[in-house]
Amino acid sequence: MPETEVNPTHSKSTGLPRKRFYRARAHSNPLSDSHFPVPISPSHVDYSLHYPQFFPSAGQANNSKKIQFADIGCGFGGLLISLSTLFPETLMIGMELRDKVTEYVKERILALRVANPGQYQNVSVVRTNSMKYIPNYFEKAQLTKMFFLFPDPHFKEKNHRRRVISPHLLDEYAYALEVGGIIYTITDVEELGEWMKSCLENHPMFEALSEKELEADPVVKLLSSATEEGQKVARNGGQTFPAIFRRIVPSDQTP
Amino acid sequence: MEEREEATKDVEVAPALIAVHPHQRSVAVAIGPDLRVFDLHASAAVSLVDDSGGPFHSDSIRAARFGAKGKLFVSAGDDKIVKIWSTEFWRCFCTVSSEKRVCAVAISIDGSYVCFADKFGVVWIVDLTGYDGNQPLGDKKATAILSHYCSIITRLEFSPDGRFIVSADRDFKIRVTVFSKRPLNGAHEIQSFCLGHTEFVSCLAFVHGQDCPQDFLLSGSGDSTVRLWDISSGALLDTCEVSIKAGLLESSGEAQENDHAITDLCTVLDSLLVAVAVQSLQGIVLVSCNHSARTLSVAKVVPFAGEAFVPIGLGYCPSEGILWMITGASSLPRSSCPSLARVRVISGFDVEQEPAVVEDDKVPGGEKLLETLQGTVSVNGNVFLEAAEAVKTAMCNLLIKKQYPAENRDFRKRTRNDRKFKP
Ligand SMILES: C[S@@+](CC[C@H](N)C(=O)[O-])C[C@H]1O[C@@H](n2cnc3c(N)ncnc32)[C@H](O)[C@@H]1O
Numbered sequence: 163m164p165e166t167e168v169n170p171t172h173s174k175s176t177g178l179p180r181k182r183f184y185r186a187r188a189h190s191n192p193l194s195d196s197h198f199p200v201p202i203s204p205s206h207v208d209y210s211l212h213y214p215q216f217f218p219s220a221g222q223a224n225n226s227k228k229i230q231f232a233d234i235g236c237g238f239g240g241l242l243i244s245l246s247t248l249f250p251e252t253l254m255i256g257m258e259l260r261d262k263v264t265e266y267v268k269e270r271i272l273a274l275r276v277a278n279p280g281q282y283q284n285v286s287v288v289r290t291n292s293m294k295y296i297p298n299y300f301e302k303a304q305l306t307k308m309f310f311l312f313p314d315p316h317f318k319e320k321n322h323r324r325r326v327i328s329p330h331l332l333d334e335y336a337y338a339l340e341v342g343g344i345i346y347t348i349t350d351v352e353e354l355g356e357w358m359k360s361c362l363e364n365h366p367m368f369e370a371l372s373e374k375e376l377e378a379d380p381v382v383k384l385l386s387s388a389t390e391e392g393q394k395v396a397r398n399g400g401q402t403f404p405a406i407f408r409r410i411v412p413s414d415q416t417p
Numbered sequence: 418m419e420e421r422e423e424a425t426k427d428v429e430v431a432p433a434l435i436a437v438h439p440h441q442r443s444v445a446v447a448i449g450p451d452l453r454v455f456d457l458h459a460s461a462a463v464s465l466v467d468d469s470g471g472p473f474h475s476d477s478i479r480a481a482r483f484g485a486k487g488k489l490f491v492s493a494g495d496d497k498i499v500k501i502w503s504t505e506f507w508r509c510f511c512t513v514s515s516e517k518r519v520c521a522v523a524i525s526i527d528g529s530y531v532c533f534a535d536k537f538g539v540v541w542i543v544d545l546t547g548y549d550g551n552q553p554l555g556d557k558k559a560t561a562i563l564s565h566y567c568s569i570i571t572r573l574e575f576s577p578d579g580r581f582i583v584s585a586d587r588d589f590k591i592r593v594t595v596f597s598k599r600p601l602n603g604a605h606e607i608q609s610f611c612l613g614h615t616e617f618v619s620c621l622a623f624v625h626g627q628d629c630p631q632d633f634l635l636s637g638s639g640d641s642t643v644r645l646w647d648i649s650s651g652a653l654l655d656t657c658e659v660s661i662k663a664g665l666l667e668s669s670g671e672a673q674e675n676d677h678a679i680t681d682l683c684t685v686l687d688s689l690l691v692a693v694a695v696q697s698l699q700g701i702v703l704v705s706c707n708h709s710a711r712t713l714s715v716a717k718v719v720p721f722a723g724e725a726f727v728p729i730g731l732g733y734c735p736s737e738g739i740l741w742m743i744t745g746a747s748s749l750p751r752s753s754c755p756s757l758a759r760v761r762v763i764s765g766f767d768v769e770q771e772p773a774v775v776e777d778d779k780v781p782g783g784e785k786l787l788e789t790l791q792g793t794v795s796v797n798g799n800v801f802l803e804a805a806e807a808v809k810t811a812m813c814n815l816l817i818k819k820q821y822p823a824e825n826r827d828f829r830k831r832t833r834n835d836r837k838f839k840p
Contacts, residue, residue: 202589202612330566333604337607
């Protein structure tokens with residue numbers, strides 16, 4: 163904190179927000195209607211609020227930089243923090259449904275910006291329901307990477323439609339991703355891993371990355387290590403099931 | 418608890434619907450579970466025949482329309498069945514069941530597919546390719562092709578070139594999806610989203626350019642605007658604030674929020690004009706559409722003198738230059754007459770003439786038609802105002818999200834039945 167006022171929700175030694183003040187219910191129902199502001203269209207997203215260093219004043223039209231990475235259901239934001247320094251010139255955003263968790267990530271980023279001047283300016287977070295509002299945030303082919311790390315499993319058959327990876331939702335992700343863009347998914351729930359993989363395999367606009375490509379991609383290693391959920395699974399020695407696919411042009415479109 | 422079907426009485430109120438054959442061979446009205454068709458060539462009421470072996474509609478019809486060529490007709494609604502009719506002899510040759518209530522339908526331009534949307538935002542397709550129009554089709558299953566996640570789809574429309582299927586929803590959104598050559602495999606490729614409305618989208622229509630091959634999309638919304646879109650990019654070309662520009666806000670004094678939602682629109686006169694029905698307005702707003710300049714502007718309001726009549730549904734017949742309008746509803750609460758329909762027409766859109774409402778005896782088909790479609794010839798204006806008001810309430814309840822203040826929300830949670838412990 164710049165002023166030395168004591169913030170009880172932040173650690174005294176590091177200035178970082180403490181997670182226990184931001185915990186909420188573990189799972190929330192993405193189908194219930196919550197009320198939070200939703201931008202009317204991607205051009206209504208105020209970049210100067212999210213990335214003040216890149217966009218010093220509101221409505222800066224000459225800066226054509228756009229968000230390129232989206233971490234869907236970002237939780238406490240560990241992945242974004244790691245990606246921020248790995249891709250310092252890329253704008254990235256976390257989308258999180260839980261209000262308190264989103265607040266935590268916001269505070270975390272602000273604290274990191276203060277502690278590390280010039281860094282972490284390219285990351286931000288919004289509270290939203292990604293299952294409904296992706297098209298309000300991103301234009302067609304705007305994103306180069308989308309992340310779905312350790313999403314809620316929704317085991318019961320009748321709740322499968324709450325899953326963030328589903329055949330119909332993949333249409334929207336394919337819309338937001340540029341051709342060649344990559345969708346990263348990982349889970350420690352084997353059944354969900356199978357589900358995500360088969361949804362992606364059966365979708366005409368995605369194809370799996372080859373072993374070689376996976377090895378060459380520095381982001382792949384972060385999937386199981388960078389997020390809070392990933393670290394928990396690793397501590398318990400759990401197995402993980404990744405599925406990583408590339409956005410392609412559907413074959414009935416190629417001449 | 419899953420998304421509740423709103424069980425309040427007002428939502429059960431179903432607006433009366435009207436559909437006009439593209440060459441005005443017949444006019445159909447749906448009111449509650451009733452489908453009424455008048456054959457203008459034979460000048461007689463049509464008796465519907467069901468060859469499909471399925472049941473007739475047993476609950477409110479929520480969508481009813483002709484295909485582009487007029488050979489097919491589809492009706493569907495709260496009873497979760499979709500009935501497909503051949504208009505030649507008005508035989509229903511196919512009844513498809515849906516898992517959920519159906520709220521919108523569309524027929525592909527070539528007549529090969531019927532699509533319908535259910536209340537959970539899923540769009541389904543029924544394959545009619547190779548159907549010769551004579552035999553009843555056996556059991557037909559619908560296949561899901563796309564989904565608006567947990568939204569209510571309000572309209573479905575095919576682009577005139579047949580390349581796209583357009584779906585509009587209560588979350589202010591219009592999705593334009595490529596309708597592929599093998600649509601049973603799904604409609605995965607999203608061409609664009611048309612975003613700009615700030616309330617539910619209630620109606621869609623295409624405008625054809627006279628000298629330019631590009632078709633633009635029109636949409637009407639609960640935000641009282643009509644908007645013009647380029648569907649290939651999703652770009653918003655123009656916004657017409659119908660209720661402000663037509664002077665409705667002044668005339669009604671302190672306008673309430675959502676008082677002037679657009680309920681329906683359709684293009685007239687080769688797309689030079691757009692007829693717009695507005696909630697609470699006893700008249701029709703004519704918006705002129707300048708295709709080459711890509712602009713919309715209010716041309717005039719055609720007021721209805723005399724009888725109180727708030728149109729809620731529209732249909733236009735290009736060959737005759739006649740605009741058909743309907744008001745009315747079924748399942749009206751607190752009414753002596755639970756279902757009401759009133760049909761009127763406007764003619765005289767030709768440039769030299771002034772469009773005007775036609776007297777009942779001058780309506781094509783005359784009083785016989787009115788008796789068939791309305792169920793009666795005699796009308797009492799006030800009950801229709803009540804009906805229009807009930808439709809308005811139902812529409813708002815269904816499509817506008819309730820804003821619960823935080824304390825209220827907590828209270829709702831605590832009192833929700835599914836959370837209550839058994840004593
Ligand atoms: C199990 S956590 C994983 C968090 C993080 N990705 C990680 O690996 O640590 C899943 C997160 O997704 C969020 N979530 C669930 N549905 C969502 C939705 N529809 N939109 C946005 N976030 C959602 C939940 O609130 C939760 O924080």
